[in-house]
Amino acid sequence: MNQPLSIPKGTRDFTPEQVSKRQYIFDTLKRIFSLYGFAPIETPAMEQLSTLLGKYGEEGDKLLFKVLNSGDFIKDISNNDWNEGNSHKLSLKICEKGLRYDLTVPFARYVVMHRNEIVFPFKRYQIQPVWRADRPQKGRYREFYQCDVDIIGTNSLIAETELLLIINNVFDALQLKYITLLNNRKILQGLAERCSLNEHFVAFTTILDKLDKIGIDAVMIELALLPVEQNILNELKNFLQQFLSLSSNSQKIQIAKSFINNEIGLKGLEELDFLVNHAKQLNIEHNIKFDILLARGLSYYTGTILEVKSSETAMGSICGGGRYDNLTGIFGLPDVSGVGMSFGADRIYDIMETLNRFPENLTQPTDVFIANFLPNIENQLIEITQQLRKNQIRADLFYDNTVKLKKQLTIAHQKKIPWVLIVGEDELQQGKYQLKNMNTGEQFLLSLTDIIEKIKKS
């Protein structure tokens, strides 16, 4: 009977208390998203595998959860396929669907499918779970929620600016300190071009991204393995050291301009300059840091990229995003530029939990507990309870009248319900009931109208 039960690796159950805390985060995000003019959509948990494959780079493809075809999926497989022993290739023949890996690619698919009914620029938010077959760690789950905001159908950098404002609003509301790392894919491309490493863009940026972990010397050693001239590497090293010693965003942009000095790089730096200047005007620049090393793996980004980290804990990024000029192009709708970002609700939850930042009274869903310890008065108790509910008082009627009042009070206490209504024979005769305040222990004999008023006032 006592079989060991379990849930899959990297997934979690949520208790009522956890759910109300998570809901608090979702509600905050929704409120702020709609404040900026975003409307919600939802998409299915599963997408066609063809929609998902190839959008997240080689690594991403490996992390997709595939959904086995229904019916007799074996009959279409040749002996060759079996004997080859290539499980990846085989999986593609028996799986047509996959669980979504993020919300951005499904959104691009949505935009293309609904292009005729969408009014551009289209601003949508979406809060739904995604699945990744990653190896779990703290703050890294196989099922987790993403909370996306995207603006599609505009090149305007005001869109990016508004994203920065949203970040500021959200983390202010949640009372978390944060830092937004800002970069631009064009700057990275310009940097690669400056080093004549256009051909090795991905490798180049991945190595750069490791700098704060392994140090500049180790980065130089790894870069030296690429086909690059040593004197260019030396120049790069000089530039990076100088860059890293600066703290002012404008100064960083200045020296980056003089070092990179090619068309694409300067374009990226101009875009970044625009954002930094606006941030300065909007008084949020102190939370923004130009980080020329920030790469972000997702291959669809083409312009601005950003990543938000908590400045109070060592959790990974809690929000990330950027501009993608041609994501819908893959699905047959070219020339639609979008920019968006994703908040990681689960990581935000973990941080708020360790820093104790949730408001106090989130987990108190019931206002009054109605004790029930006399025979044959349930009709009257149900009637009283309904009256309370009609007045928007959240009321919990106890069902089993054989349970001692003492025990019922313990239950109310454990459920953290602030009021208990005690209805005995004397009270019924008078038409007045005992209302007990569970925090102070005070007790009042009141009519139902007064009870309603008292609970509402508290």
Place this chain on the structure above:
RNA sequence: GUGGUCGUAGCUCAGCUGGUUAGAGCGCCAGAUUGUGGCUCUGGAGGUCGCCGGUUCGAAUCCGGUCUUCCACCCCA
């Protein structure tokens, strides 16, 4: 995906190099208090020592596998 790590009561953990009936604190239940919770006191229940297998006269303890947790890579929210 690679390399490590953890798993003992509802929770947090103890259990020395293998040796009788596996412990503590908190929580839970009952009573002291037959219509009054929290504090106190008294008593009580609760464990296939993650799971499967092996070594041994004997395994929570040693070994192998497996699942899970956490960590470092990788990548990311």
